[in-house]
Amino acid sequence: xxxxxxxxxxxxxxxxxxxxxxLTSVRSSGLRGGQHLSxxxxxxxxxxxxxxxxxxxxxxALTVLSDFSLAVSKGExxxxxxxxxxxxxxxxxxxxxxxxxxxxxIVWLGEQVSGTSLDRGLVFQEHRLFPxxxxxxxxxxxxxxxxxxxxxxxxxxKHQIELVGLSGFAQAYPHQISGGMSQRVAIARALVLKPRxxxxxxxxxxxxxxxxxxxxxxxxxxxxxxxxxxxxxxxDVEEAVFLGDRVVVMEANPGRIKRVVDVDLPRPRHRxxxxxxxxxxxxxxxFIEIS
Amino acid sequence: xxRDWKQFFPFLISPFLLLVVWWWVAAAGWYSDDVLVSxxxxxxxxxxxxxxxxLALHLKASFFRLLTGFGLGALTGVLFGIWMAISPRVExxxxxxxxxxxxxxxxxxxxxxxxLLGVDEIFKVIIVTKAAFLTxxxxxxxxxxxxxxxYFEVARxxxxxxxxxxxxxxxxxxxxxxxxxxxxAFSRSWTILVAAELLAADSGIGQMMQLGREMxxxxxxxxxxxxxxxxxxxxxxxxxxxEIRLIPWQAAVKA
Numbered sequence: 301x302x303x304x305x306x307x308x309x310x311x312x313x314x315x316x317x318x319x320x321x322x323l324t325s326v327r328s329s330g331l332r333g334g335q336h337l338s339x340x341x342x343x344x345x346x347x348x349x350x351x352x353x354x355x356x357x358x359x360x361a362l363t364v365l366s367d368f369s370l371a372v373s374k375g376e377x378x379x380x381x382x383x384x385x386x387x388x389x390x391x392x393x394x395x396x397x398x399x400x401x402x403x404x405x406i407v408w409l410g411e412q413v414s415g416t417s418l419d420r421g422l423v424f425q426e427h428r429l430f431p432x433x434x435x436x437x438x439x440x441x442x443x444x445x446x447x448x449x450x451x452x453x454x455x456x457x458k459h460q461i462e463l464v465g466l467s468g469f470a471q472a473y474p475h476q477i478s479g480g481m482s483q484r485v486a487i488a489r490a491l492v493l494k495p496r497x498x499x500x501x502x503x504x505x506x507x508x509x510x511x512x513x514x515x516x517x518x519x520x521x522x523x524x525x526x527x528x529x530x531x532x533x534x535x536d537v538e539e540a541v542f543l544g545d546r547v548v549v550m551e552a553n554p555g556r557i558k559r560v561v562d563v564d565l566p567r568p569r570h571r572x573x574x575x576x577x578x579x580x581x582x583x584x585x586x587f588i589e590i591s
Numbered sequence: 592x593x594r595d596w597k598q599f600f601p602f603l604i605s606p607f608l609l610l611v612v613w614w615w616v617a618a619a620g621w622y623s624d625d626v627l628v629s630x631x632x633x634x635x636x637x638x639x640x641x642x643x644x645x646l647a648l649h650l651k652a653s654f655f656r657l658l659t660g661f662g663l664g665a666l667t668g669v670l671f672g673i674w675m676a677i678s679p680r681v682e683x684x685x686x687x688x689x690x691x692x693x694x695x696x697x698x699x700x701x702x703x704x705x706x707l708l709g710v711d712e713i714f715k716v717i718i719v720t721k722a723a724f725l726t727x728x729x730x731x732x733x734x735x736x737x738x739x740x741x742y743f744e745v746a747r748x749x750x751x752x753x754x755x756x757x758x759x760x761x762x763x764x765x766x767x768x769x770x771x772x773x774x775x776a777f778s779r780s781w782t783i784l785v786a787a788e789l790l791a792a793d794s795g796i797g798q799m800m801q802l803g804r805e806m807x808x809x810x811x812x813x814x815x816x817x818x819x820x821x822x823x824x825x826x827x828x829x830x831x832x833x834e835i836r837l838i839p840w841q842a843a844v845k846a
Contacts, residue, residue: 396748398744398747398748416747416748416750418749418750421748422748424741424744424745426741428741428742428744428745430742430745430759430760430763430764431840432759432763432764432766432838432840433759433763437759441745441749441751441755441759442749444749444750444751444752444755445749445750445751445752473839473840474840475840489749493749
């Protein structure tokens with residue numbers, strides 16, 4: 301319920317011209333190019349401007365991302381939804397700084413992104429925990445370059461593990477815990493640095509449906525306590541609507557934005573409510589025919 | 592008690608059968624006693640060689656060469672293998688030669704090495720070193736190359752310092768395959784050492800067998816065969832035992 305103040309105000313401003321009664325607040329904007337950007341960039345912590353990415357595949361150029369633009373405000377939760385191959389994971393890798401060859405601009409806190417930064421955390425689809433380190437050691441790994449003292453590291457790791465509800469498992473190895481727990485450790489590893497931007501690349505994609513629901517609730521709770529600006533990439537429309545302040549719908553070949561849907565529902569959201577269903581169906585209609 | 596028996600029973604069948612066939616063929620009298628020695632005679636000789644300290648002397652000589660050669664080869668092999676995997680330049684220079692050399696059986700190098708190094712201690716140590724080095728270096732190279740790039744991306748995301756990269760990623764990640772390489776290398780080293788001692792040595796388990804053959808004491812040769820097998824088997828088991836204890840996460844990763 302209680303979102304951090306800054307995030308709340310930013311988002312309220314963005315929605316000021318759409319007084320929500322639930323149904324009418326479902327707004328789609330054909331986000332394209334510059335004119336929209338100039339409006340949003342002012343308060344944006346992250347500005348993605350006209351980003352294109354081309355891979356060379358067997359000597360042929362393959363455009364996976366074409367002219368992608370998006371401005372993200374402080375504290376905002378953005379969901380990016382699209383079928384596989386629409387370039388959504390590539391986009392996250394570019395924002396994370398894992399891949400620096402692209403056209404266009406990615407501006408984070410006023411500076412062009414080049415290389416990775418401890419400011420920007422990334423959670424992968426696979427948990428990518430080191431199997432030879434315990435839960436605690438895996439989380440502490442993120443703080444190796446933080447310059448904190450061992451005492452501070454210990455305290456922060458302990459606190460972060462508590463936050464994701466794994467206190468009893470600090471000494472366990474990844475193979476001794478479930479897939480859902482491993483992914484919680486991966487999220488703890490990303491959050492322990494207190495990044496100002498959290499990138500989530502289909503973090504629950506490999507989990508079973510029930511665990512996934514639980515993890516979505518948990519992520520929502522974490523986001524509300526920490527207020528971290530977040531971008532979630534997913535192919536699960538319900539997940540995107542449940543978590544996102546805005547849902548960016550992407551289409552493939554080449555990967556580009558189809559539209560951006562505002563989700564102006566109070567949190568925590570109820571998946572069964574008519575408003576939620578309406579927005580979900582609206583987004584789903586981009587992918588399948590709904591009779 | 593019953594469970595122990597059931598657990599060990601299958602492992603005991605085949606050695607036991609072999610022993611029975613050996614004993615039976617020897618007892619049947621098809622071969623002269625001098626050519627096919629009976630198990631009983633081998634045990635008697637083993638007792639004799641143990642009692643007069645001869646076996647211990649030979650084993651000591653062999654183990655010294657084995658441990659020195661293997662230690663040298665394994666240590667340099669691990670370091671060189673990692674280096675070759677990490678440095679594209681070293682890889683470009685050394686890998687083709689390595690891939691070629693691995694196809695040449697070490698035993699084929701024995702004549703050349705004898706000419707170059709003579710038949711002294713250094714020759715036996717060097718040949719063991721060479722056998723261990725190649726096997727271990729290639730295992731370390733393959734293992735380092737095989738570390739998932741996913742993990743290196745995690746390292747980039749968290750700006751892991753170089754020492755951490757080695758201490759908490761590369762070394763633990765390559766430990767299980769390198770350990771397997773060490774195990775194989777050790778058994779190769781042992782085999783090649785016995786072979787080298789058969790050809791040229793003044794002591795060692797291989798030389799003991801060679802001397803036995805020259806004096807037509809095939810019971811001594813058979814003692815050597817049995818001891819060689821037992822030593823190799825025990826060392827292999829020792830490596831496996833150590834592997835489980837040193838790499839606790841490995842069992843689950845394999846499963």
